[in-house]
Amino acid sequence: MHKRLVTRYAMRSAEAADENQLRVRGVFDELAEIKPDNVSYIVLRLADDSFVHLSFHNHRDDEVNPIASTPAFAHFQDGHADRRDGGVDQQTAELVGAYITTID
Numbered sequence: 774m775h776k777r778l779v780t781r782y783a784m785r786s787a788e789a790a791d792e793n794q795l796r797v798r799g800v801f802d803e804l805a806e807i808k809p810d811n812v813s814y815i816v817l818r819l820a821d822d823s824f825v826h827l828s829f830h831n832h833r834d835d836e837v838n839p840i841a842s843t844p845a846f847a848h849f850q851d852g853h854a855d856r857r858d859g860g861v862d863q864q865t866a867e868l869v870g871a872y873i874t875t876i877d
């Protein structure tokens with residue numbers, strides 16, 4: 774199964790966005806340690822301090838999600854609603870094309 778998710782949300786303040794970014798980096802640190810081979814994940818912080826998450830999953834719905842199952846993701850989720858301004862918009866997406874070199 775190939776699932777592609779785009780998740781967008783706004784933050785209450787720049788300080789809340791800083792905290793959110795710190796927690797997201799923790800997720801990436803943990804993923805770098807466990808090195809799952811069935812998921813790709815990109816998170817962007819926009820100039821208005823909102824965030825966009827792009828995740829590409831290659832696991833069945835009944836298999837463990839290697840991102841959401843990490844302790845770092847649980848820490849990221851803790852208090853997320855308090856940091857956010859409004860809700861979360863999450864949609865599945867169709868991959869039209871990709872070209873990826875080094876991303877920094």
